[in-house]
Amino acid sequence: MFKELANKLRKDTFLSREEYKILIENRDKCADYLFENARQVRDSVYGRKVYIRGLIEISNNCRNDCYYCGIRRSNSNAARYRLYENDIMQCVKKGYELGFRTFVLQGGEDAYYTDDTLCGIIGRIKAECPECAVTLSLGERSYDSYKRLKSAGADRYLLRHETANREHYGKLHPPEMSYNNRVRCLENLKSCGYQTGAGFMVGSPYQTADDLAGEFEFLKKIQPEMVGIGPFVPHRDTPFRDFPGGSAELTLFMLALVRLTLPHVLLPATTALATVDGKGHENGMNAGANVIMPNLTPKGERKKYALYNNKASTGAESAEGIALLKEQMSRAGYTVVSDRGDYIP
Numbered sequence: 581m582f583k584e585l586a587n588k589l590r591k592d593t594f595l596s597r598e599e600y601k602i603l604i605e606n607r608d609k610c611a612d613y614l615f616e617n618a619r620q621v622r623d624s625v626y627g628r629k630v631y632i633r634g635l636i637e638i639s640n641n642c643r644n645d646c647y648y649c650g651i652r653r654s655n656s657n658a659a660r661y662r663l664y665e666n667d668i669m670q671c672v673k674k675g676y677e678l679g680f681r682t683f684v685l686q687g688g689e690d691a692y693y694t695d696d697t698l699c700g701i702i703g704r705i706k707a708e709c710p711e712c713a714v715t716l717s718l719g720e721r722s723y724d725s726y727k728r729l730k731s732a733g734a735d736r737y738l739l740r741h742e743t744a745n746r747e748h749y750g751k752l753h754p755p756e757m758s759y760n761n762r763v764r765c766l767e768n769l770k771s772c773g774y775q776t777g778a779g780f781m782v783g784s785p786y787q788t789a790d791d792l793a794g795e796f797e798f799l800k801k802i803q804p805e806m807v808g809i810g811p812f813v814p815h816r817d818t819p820f821r822d823f824p825g826g827s828a829e830l831t832l833f834m835l836a837l838v839r840l841t842l843p844h845v846l847l848p849a850t851t852a853l854a855t856v857d858g859k860g861h862e863n864g865m866n867a868g869a870n871v872i873m874p875n876l877t878p879k880g881e882r883k884k885y886a887l888y889n890n891k892a893s894t895g896a897e898s899a900e901g902i903a904l905l906k907e908q909m910s911r912a913g914y915t916v917v918s919d920r921g922d923y924i925p
Contacts, residue, residue, distance in 0.1 A: 599791075607796075615868070618867055630872055651887060673835065680899070681920045683709075689719040691692075699729065720761060737775075777808055779806075782812065803842075807838050813826070835868050836868050
């Protein structure tokens with residue numbers, strides 16, 4: 581039965597919510613088969629290339645107070661920092677020399693980064709590295725802001741929705757944050773012409789198998805070019821400090837389901853996965869992923885961007901470890917490429 585559902589998924593690229601739930605609840609019976617199919621689908625579109633993104637975590641200041649996040653505004657134990665234009669350009673220069681051709685500017689919702697400030701930074705990156713892609717992951721902004729940043733040269737925008745269930749969203753976020761606005765932002769990003777990334781946590785507090793099954797209805801509707809998922813990892817200074825973390829096993833299964841549902845999507849093996857699974861990069865690729873985001877943030881600031889406990893930022897998870905990452909991927913049968921790694925329709 582489970583192989584039949586997997587075959588149907590590969591053929592139709594979509595199942596009913598109940599069928600997704602059946603697969604999730606019985607994943608021990610079909611995981612290997614799904615992984616094999618996910619690899620085949622990924623290989624048919626992208627081959628066995630691994631696209632690398634240089635991650636620059638520009639600020640851990642954030643106006644939001646999400647219950648799961650270590651840089652939430654009410655965490656008085658967080659050592660705050662901010663990177664300025666020249667700091668960011670030093671990271672870009674270093675990354676370019678290492679072979680990165682996509683740079684991801686990620687940060688909390690920090691009011692310092694006005695449209696004018698960001699447009700200046702994007703413009704410099706594009707002027708100095710015209711063949712490179714710029715990805716932003718800076719949270720909820722207005723339509724006009726997204727449009728300005730796109731006009732300045734931004735190519736992609738990552739905005740994880742975290743959960744497609746409105747009620748569940750309310751359990752993960754304070755009342756001033758709106759599920760409707762998060763979805764509206766994703767729709768605005770699509771309409772502005774970004775390669776748009778959505779994503780969700782796996783194993784977050786109060787999440788059910790039905791919630792996870794519902795993610796695919798949402799993704800099918802949004803049609804993102806990128807999907808970033810990772811296991812929930814608790815942070816000691818949040819209200820969710822005592823909740824169990826999400827598992828690598830379930831995260832890998834969800835990666836395979838995403839690949840089979842959206843065959844052309846750009847799909848990272850995330851830092852959170854690498855944090856809970858020492859072979860997260862390799863296992864993620866074997867589940868259908870094709871993107872890894874090594875860290876270019878200055879070493880002195882990396883530990884301060886602590887979204888969750890024990891976040892991986894060294895070894896193959898760091899930009900300095902790119903040789904180690906290439907070696908690991910080569911042993912697993914993959915090739916790390918120096919390429920923008922754009923979405924293939």
